[in-house]
Amino acid sequence: MQKNATVQIKGTQKYPEGQEDQQELLTFGKFYERNGVFYVVYKEEGKNTTDLGEVTTFITIKAGAVILNRKGAVDLTQEFRKGILNNSIYTTCYGKLWLSVLPHKVESDLTVHGGRISLEYDLFVDDKLVSHNGLSVNVKEDIP
Template sequence: MQKNVTVQILGSQKFSEGHEDQQELSVPGTFYERNNAFTVVYKEPESVSGFEGVTTFLTAKKGCVTLNRKGSVDLLQEFQVGARSISKYSTPFGKLWLSVLPQRVESDLTAQRGRISLEYDLFVDDNFVSHNLLWVTIKEDNPHESL
């Protein structure tokens, strides 16, 4: 059964040139368990440039997290510790080959809430771009909390 949730995302990147960047956002989404995997689905907010009309699917099962974006961009990335994953990133401006090399892939999810934590290096066309940390927290919306 799908549940309405709040998805909080915190990401940080340390780029090869030395500068760092952080993003934080909170969005509504849905969350469900199927075939021993948990999936959270949310629409990227209009405020995130380049992701207008994009729906993101994050699926976690033991030792593996999959990120799938559909809409004005298309991307399918798989995160498993020590396994380099190569994917095609399609945008309205063209295509890029991305790869990720995860050092940490953790998920602690229940039917009502949980978190996903990723640490990985990002490459574009085999060139190192950034070292990334991503934390996703999922919490079931409770309509009775506001009473």
């Protein structure tokens, strides 16, 4: 059964030159569990997110892996498995980028009542290290 949820996303980037950036998004979405796999779905839209337009994000959490799918104004599928390099294509209205992620931390404590997803990874564009990233997704069940 799908449940309504408040979804808080925090991202950090540390660049090789020493600069650091942070983003935070608070939105509403849904989450559910089916056959031991958890799913979180939320939309990103408005001034606080991308200037490209609306994006729907689907996160799948299963044994040892977090799979991130973004659809809409951008298109991206990334799989996070600790220590395993994953290549993907990030498509926007401006063109395509070849992205790779090398996760160092892939953790989740999601239950049917909510929880947290925590990722730490290196991001590469065209095989060049761009940043060291952290991503935290907190899912809190909305109680009617």
